[in-house]
Amino acid sequence: MNKPLLVLDTNVVLDLLHFDDPATRALLQALQNGQVRCGVTDATFGEWLRVLAYPEFALDAGRQAVLAARYRELSGRVPAGEPVTGLPRCSDPDDQKFIELAAASGAQALVSKDHAVLKLRRRCAPLFRVMTPVETLVWMDAALP
Numbered sequence: 470m471n472k473p474l475l476v477l478d479t480n481v482v483l484d485l486l487h488f489d490d491p492a493t494r495a496l497l498q499a500l501q502n503g504q505v506r507c508g509v510t511d512a513t514f515g516e517w518l519r520v521l522a523y524p525e526f527a528l529d530a531g532r533q534a535v536l537a538a539r540y541r542e543l544s545g546r547v548p549a550g551e552p553v554t555g556l557p558r559c560s561d562p563d564d565q566k567f568i569e570l571a572a573a574s575g576a577q578a579l580v581s582k583d584h585a586v587l588k589l590r591r592r593c594a595p596l597f598r599v600m601t602p603v604e605t606l607v608w609m610d611a612a613l614p
Contacts, residue, residue: 474577479520480581
């Protein structure tokens with residue numbers, strides 16, 4: 470049986486790997502244990518790399534490389550496929566790539582804390598769930614054996 474595929478927006482990945490947010494620890498453990506999978510594309514992974522270099526995080530090149538490698542270990546590249554037509558448009562164009570990835574990959578959920586993404590829950594529902602990290606934990610408890 471294929472494990473559920475999730476798409477994580479960059480802020481969720483920051484909470485998992487950089488900030489060690491207690492609210493995301495169970496999600497990190499599920500990824501590490503292989504209970505769920507995380508999909509990335511060149512565009513979403515590239516955003517991760519760009520964000521790690523933001524001056525406000527004050528991460529030196531070594532720490533950036535460690536965080537990049539860690540995310541690479543926890544995720545799998547999703548090959549660029551045919552774009553899904555008729556997707557809702559996010560008011561934040563930077564977040565559209567996550568919606569496109571979730572739809573094109575057949576992900577069960579897009580995990581985000583971004584207000585603009587969360588506003589699209591109902592419009593994305595026919596294809597995938599849009600959930601906060603806490604909602605994802607509740608869903609995993611119910612959905613995973």
